[in-house]
Amino acid sequence: xxKKNILKISLGIISLxxxxxxxxxxxxxxxxxxxxxxxxxxKYSKYQFGIGKVNILFLNSGMxxxxxxxxxxxxxxxxxxxxxxxxxxxxxxINLTRILFKKDIEISEVIIFNSCIxxxxxxxEKSSPPILSGLNIRIDHLFFNMIELSFGNNFSAKTxxxxxxxxxxxxxxVAKHDxxxxxxxxxxxxxADELLSVSSDxxxxxxxxxxxxxxxxxxxxxxxxxxxxxxxxxxxxxxxxYQTDRIEADFKKVLVQNFSVSKYIKFGMLKSSGIExxxxxxxxxxxxxxxxxxxxxxxxxxxxxxxPGTVKIDSITLLAGNVSYKEHAKEANTAGQVSFxxxxxxxxxxxxxxxxxxxxxxxxxxxxxxxxxKGKLAIQYKGRLFDRQNTFxxxxxxxxxxxxxxxxxLEKNAFINVTTGKIDAMNFSFIANxxxxxxxxxxxxxxLNVTLKNKRTEVTTAIKERIGSLIxxxxxxxxxxxxxxxxxxxxxxxxxxxxxxxxxYCFKSILSGITSSLTTQKEx
Numbered sequence: 001x002x003k004k005n006i007l008k009i010s011l012g013i014i015s016l017x018x019x020x021x022x023x024x025x026x027x028x029x030x031x032x033x034x035x036x037x038x039x040x041x042x043k044y045s046k047y048q049f050g051i052g053k054v055n056i057l058f059l060n061s062g063m064x065x066x067x068x069x070x071x072x073x074x075x076x077x078x079x080x081x082x083x084x085x086x087x088x089x090x091x092x093x094i095n096l097t098r099i100l101f102k103k104d105i106e107i108s109e110v111i112i113f114n115s116c117i118x119x120x121x122x123x124x125e126k127s128s129p130p131i132l133s134g135l136n137i138r139i140d141h142l143f144f145n146m147i148e149l150s151f152g153n154n155f156s157a158k159t160x161x162x163x164x165x166x167x168x169x170x171x172x173x174v175a176k177h178d179x180x181x182x183x184x185x186x187x188x189x190x191x192a193d194e195l196l197s198v199s200s201d202x203x204x205x206x207x208x209x210x211x212x213x214x215x216x217x218x219x220x221x222x223x224x225x226x227x228x229x230x231x232x233x234x235x236x237x238x239x240x241x242y243q244t245d246r247i248e249a250d251f252k253k254v255l256v257q258n259f260s261v262s263k264y265i266k267f268g269m270l271k272s273s274g275i276e277x278x279x280x281x282x283x284x285x286x287x288x289x290x291x292x293x294x295x296x297x298x299x300x301x302x303x304x305x306x307x308p309g310t311v312k313i314d315s316i317t318l319l320a321g322n323v324s325y326k327e328h329a330k331e332a333n334t335a336g337q338v339s340f341x342x343x344x345x346x347x348x349x350x351x352x353x354x355x356x357x358x359x360x361x362x363x364x365x366x367x368x369x370x371x372x373x374k375g376k377l378a379i380q381y382k383g384r385l386f387d388r389q390n391t392f393x394x395x396x397x398x399x400x401x402x403x404x405x406x407x408x409x410l411e412k413n414a415f416i417n418v419t420t421g422k423i424d425a426m427n428f429s430f431i432a433n434x435x436x437x438x439x440x441x442x443x444x445x446x447x448l449n450v451t452l453k454n455k456r457t458e459v460t461t462a463i464k465e466r467i468g469s470l471i472x473x474x475x476x477x478x479x480x481x482x483x484x485x486x487x488x489x490x491x492x493x494x495x496x497x498x499x500x501x502x503x504x505y506c507f508k509s510i511l512s513g514i515t516s517s518l519t520t521q522k523e524x
Contacts, residue, residue: 029054036065047072047082062092062107072119082119082151086112093140104136109143116148136176142169147192153200161196170215182265187215190261198230203239205230213261220256233285233326233335242293246285253278268309275313280321280343285335287328292499299434300502301363301383301390305352313350320344323369329413336412340369340377349385356385363392372408375401375423389433394506398426403448421448421478428513430492432505441490441513446479448518476518490517 033054040049052067070084093108147165152158168189191212198205210223227249229236236246258273304311321343328335348364365381376399383392403421410416423445430439481487492513496505 029056032056032063033065046074057092060092061096062090062094064091065089070117080119081154082117082121084115084117084119086116087114089113104138106138107140109141110139111143111145114146114148115144118148118150120152120154137172137174139172140170142172143167150196152198156200157198157202158200159196159198161194162192163194163196165190165192185262185265187262189214189216202230203236204228215260215262218258218260220254220259220261222254223252225251225254234287237285237287237290241291243286243288243290248283250281251277251279264309268307270307271310271312273314275316277316277318278320280318280323282321283324283326285326285328287335288330289328294499296498297501299390301385301387301392304350305386307352311350311352314348316347316350318343318345327409327413332412332415334412336409338409339372341373343367343369351385354386361385371398371401372405374405375399389435391431391433393429393431394439394509395429396427396510398423400424403445417451419449419451421450422446428490428492428510430509430513432494432496432509435496437492437494437496437505437509437512439492439509439513441492441510441517442487443490443514443517444480444487448476448478450476480517488517490514492516 033051036054037049037051041047048071050067050069050071051065052069053065055064055066057063066088068086068089070082070086071080072082074081090111090113091107091109092111095106098104098106144165144167147162147167149160149162149165151160166189169185170187172184172186174184192208193210195208195211196206205228206226207228208222208225210221212222213220227247229246229248231239233246237244253276255274255276256272257275259271260269263269263271298306323340323343324337325339326335326337345365345367349361350363351361361384363381363383363385365379367377367379367381369377371377377396379394379396381392381394383390401423403418403423407418410418423443425444426441428439428441430437432438477488490513492509493516494505494509494512497508500508
C-alpha cells in the first residue's frame with residue numbers, strides 16, 4: 001500500500017474520531033443529560049432535579065454527571081423544604097451489553113463527590129419505603145466522598161445529620177423492585193466527623209463524634225457518644241402523663257470489636273467479642289410527684305432472651321465513670337441525690353443463645369465505685385442464663401465512711417437527718433428470683449444519731465419532730481455491735497415489685513437488710 005493511501009486512511013480515521021467526539025459533545029451528551037433529568041423528575045415527582053453537564057468517558061466505558069441539584073417542589077414561606085447539591089458523579093466500567101440486552105445495570109465503580117442535602121423529607125412514619133429501581137443493579141464499588149446531610153421529617157421532630165462523612169460500599173446488589181433500605185448493604189466502611197439525631201418526640205438529641213466503622217476489621221470506634229435531653233429536668237418529666245426517668249449520658253472512647261453492622265441491620269445480630277468504654281458520665285432524674293403507671297415490667301433477663309435477634313457479647317468494660325441519681329419524693333420540696341464516682345465495671349457473657357438452655361452458663365457483673373465520694377463500694381452479680389426463675393446472686397461490700405455523707409438522699413427522700421455516726425463496714429449477700437430476695441447483711445457502725453425533718457418546712461426543732469426523733473433513736477440502735485454484745489446479722493427479705501426494674505429490686509433488698517441491722521427487728 002502506498003504512503004499516499006496510508007495517509008488518506010489515517011486522515012479518515014482521525015476525521016471519524018473527531019466527528020464522533022463532536023457528535024458526542026454536541027448531540028449525545030446533551031441528550032443523555034436531558035434524558036436523565038426527565039427520568040428523575042418523572043420517577044420522583046415531588047422533587048425537581050437539574051444536571052449541569054454530562055461527560056462520556058470512552059476509555060473507561062463510563063461517564064460523569066456534574067453539578068446535580070435537587071429541590072423539593074413544596075416550600076414554606078418561599079423556602080424549599082429540601083435542597084441538595086452533588087458536585088459530580090463518576091461512573092466507570094459500565095457494561096453496555098447487559099444494559100441493552102439483559103436490561104440489567106452493571107458498573108465497576110461509582111464515585112460521588114461532595115454531597116450536601118438539607119431540609120425536610122415528606123414521608124409518614126408508617127409509609128412503605130420507595131422502590132429503588134425497576135432493574136437489577138450491581139455495583140462493585142460505590143464511594144461517597146464528603147457527605148453533608150441535615151434533614152428531618154415533616155410529620156415528626158425526627159432529624160438526622162452527618163458532617164464530613166465518607167462511605168464505601170462493596171459489591172452492592174439491588175434486585176428488581178427492591179426498596180430503599182439499609183438491608184441492601186452487604187459490606188461497607190463508614191466514617192464521619194459527626195453524627196446527629198433527634199428523637200421523633202423531640203425529647204432527646206443523640207450525637208457521636210469521630211465515628212468510624214470498618215467491615216474488614218469488624219471494628220467500630222467513636223471518640224464520643226452522647227444522649228442529651230432537650231428539656232430541663234422538671235420540664236422534661238412534666239411532658240409525660242406518667243412518671244418517666246430523664247437520662248443524660250456521655251460516653252468517651254468507645255470501642256466495639258468483632259461486630260458486623262451489616263448483620264445487625266439485616267438480622268438484628270448483636271454479636272461482639274468485646275465492648276470497651278473509656279469514660280461514662282450518667283445522670284438520671286425522676287419526679288415521684290407525677291402519677292405512676294401501674295404496669296408490670298418485663299424482668300431484665302427476659303428482655304435479653306426476648307430480643308428478636310441474636311445477642312452474644314463476650315464482655316462490656318467500663319474503665320471509668322460517674323453516676324448520679326436525683327429523685328424528687330412525693331412530699332418533698334426539693335430533690336434528693338445519690339452519687340457514685342470512680343466507677344469501673346465489667347459484664348461477662350451477655351447472651352440469648354438457646355444452647356444455654358441445655359448447658360450451664362452465667363451472666364456476671366463486677367462493679368467498683370465510690371459512694372457519695374467517700375465509701376468504697378464493690379458489687380458482684382451472677383445469674384444463670386435461661387433459668388426459669390431468673391435466679392441470681394448479689395454480693396457486696398462497703399468500706400468505712402461517715403454516715404452523714406448519706407444526708408443528701410436521706411433528708412429529701414426519707415426525711416431523716418443523720419447528725420452523727422460512722423459506718424465501719426458493710427457486707428451483704430442475697431439470692432433473688434422472680435418473686436423474692438433472701439440473704440444476710442452485716443452492717444458495722446457506731447455513734448449513730450438521727451433527727452426527723454418536717455416534710456414541708458424541713459425543720460428538725462419543732463415539738464413534733466423532736467418527739468419523732470426521740471422515738472426514732474430509741475428504735476434505731478446506735479451501734480453494731482452494742483457494747484458487750486455480739487455482732488448483729490441483718491436479714492435481707494424483700495418481695496419483687498413486678499412494676500419495677502432490676503435496680504429497684506436490688507436496692508429495696510439491700511435496704512431491707514439495712515433496716516433489719518439498725519433495729520431489733522429480724523424481719524422487714
